[in-house]
Amino acid sequence: MEDNTAARNHIHSNPAFDISVMEGGSKFFDDDGRPKRTGNVMTASAHIITAVIGSGVLSLAWAIAQLGWVVGPVVMVMFSIVTYYTSCLLVACYRDPVTGNRNSTYSAAVKNHLGGFMYKVLGIVQRINLYGITIGYTITACxxxxxxxxxxxVHKHGEGKRCLINSNPYMIAFGVIEIILSQIPNFDKMAWLSTVAAIMSFTYSGIGLALGIAKVAEIKTIKGSLTGVTIGVQVTQTEKIWRIFQALGDIAFAYSFAIVLIEIEDTVKSPPSEAxxxxTASKISLSVTSIFYILCGCLGYAAFGDLAPGNLLTGTGFSNPSWLIDIANAAIVIHLIGAYQVFSQPFYAFVEKKAAQLYPDNHxxxxxxxxxxxxxNLFKVVWRTLYVISTTLLSMIFPFFNGVVGFLGALGYWPMTIYFPVAMYIAQKQIxxxxxxxxxxxxxxxxxxxIALxxxxxxxxxxxxxxxxxxxxMTST
Known part of the structure; x- marks a missing residue:
């Protein structure tokens, strides 16, 4: 699931409807009495693009390096086509075909089309996904x-000096920041969060793309091969196979945004129909995103060849100009500090609501x-602190960007982007x-x-x- 802060914040942005203000008429309210929606194709496209483009773009050069010049771009195009098709199935489930009522969230659509049991399954999948994403964000920020x-x-000691740095203090620092921010009530209602996230996301993605173009222009050659990393040179035959599978997960992670598509649709005015x-918005946004992704992945591969790094902006990736790399990495950190809260807040709210229901008399x-x-609230303080500590510890144990990104992509893409949209569409159309x-x-x-497995x-x-x-x-990098 990618860094979808802008779209997700909409869930919490509309005030609860008060029946007493219906006298304002249809100019201010929709058919169900909720505030009038003003979204259109362009605003929906902007929300989707913001939701899709995120830190997953940094691993695409590595993914194409595992697949090669032929299969890599083809796989990315196929993911784009499949994602667009299932997105069309999903948005068709926004309104109940019998009553015409709106499903304002993904979970509401699942509950109304597939019933209570699948709604509970979705809840489990979502929460596992949310927890995993916060671990991934901790690793990436660190x-x-x-x-x-x-x-x-390097600037202080020179290029020849090997600088070994232990990542644990940085993970702990990130965790401390998240513990503090997690105690702020209604953090997810801060409207500026989406704006900051969008700006930061496009900043580091744009820098990565620009550096790829500059690097290829500098070396005046296109690196890489038709089949990707060479067996017997960079990897063994077995490693090649596993890396291909992991690359598929990295690409899936970059295209995971279905979880907020219904929420985005709930911002769109009607007529014409929201679907x-x-x-149209999905077609525009996925076309733009796919072109951007393919350019980032291919230019990164052209610049580094089979040695393309797992993260373009760190390690063996781009290193000059250093000030620009620092800006890009700072943008990633700022983006993920806020994004962590956006994805952890729903989990916080779920546990706190359940605890209050189970133990209403527990002070x-x-x-x-x-x-x-x-x-x-002492329970909130303890629970949220323990949550952040657990994600920080797991990040310290498994601080591997590509492996974690690939696993999260595999974990979230199939159920949210494929299974539930297909199942709901079949149920709605009574196929x-x-x-x-x-x-x-x-x-x-x-x-x-x-493919996901x-x-x-x-x-x-x-x-x-x-x-x-x-x-x-213990290990320093």
Missing amino acids: ISMVAIRKNAC KTMK FITKDIEIMSYKL PKWSTRWVCLQVLCLSVLV LAAVGSIVGVVESLKDYKPF
Whole structure:
């Protein structure tokens, strides 16, 4: 699931509707009494682009290096086509075909189309995904902080000096920041968060793209091969296979945004129908995003060839001009500090609501302590602190950008982008079992499931291989 702060914030931006203000008429309110929506094709496209483009773009050069000049771009185009198709299925489920009522969230659409059991399954998938994403964000932010520190070290001691830096203090620092921010009530309602996230996301992605163009122009040659990394030179045959699978997960992670597509659709005015607007918006945004992704991935591969790094802006990636690299990495850190909260807040709210329902008379859980003008809830403080500590510890144990990104992509792409949209569409349209269309949709679903499972296994193998040379809490990079 990519860094979708702008779209997700919409869930919390509209005030609850008060029936007493309906006298304002249809000029201010929609058919269901909620505030009038003003979104259109361009605003929806902007939300989707902001939701899609994020830190996943940094691993695409490495992914293409594993697949080669032929298969790499083809796979990215195929992911784009499949994502667009299932997005069209998903947006068609926004309104109930019988009552015409709107499903304002992804979970509401699943509950109304597939029932309570699948709604609970979705909840589990979402929360596992959210937890995993916050781990991924901690790792990515730490890598960028270490890269900035390394740049400073190299400038101070010269290019020949090897600067070994332990990443643990930076992960701990990131965790401390998140513990503090997690105590701010209603953090997810801060409208500026989406704006900052969007600016930072385009800053580091744009810098990566520009540096790729500059590097290729400088070396005046295009590196890489038709089949990717060479067996017997960079990797063994087995490693090549696992890396191909992991690359699929990295690409899937870059295209994971379906979880907020219904929320984006809920911002679109009607008429024309929301589904029609969203299909056009999906086509525009995925075309723009795919071109951007292919350019970033291909230019990165052209610049570094089979030795393309897992993260273009750190390690063996771009190193000059150092000030520009520092700006890009700082943008990543700032982006992910806020994005972590956006993805952890729903998890916080779920646990706190459940705890209050199960133990309504427990003062530790339900009672607020007033300190000056601030209301402090001890359960929230302890629970949110433990959550951040757990993600920080796991990040310190498994600080591997590519492996974690690939695994998260495999974990989130299939259920959210493929399975639930297909299942809801079949239920809504009442497509007969074993009909040609039903079979085609099932084949699509099963095919992507196989790819997702292979990507997950490949990513796990990648992490296991990395652990052979890594000592948790001790190794410096």
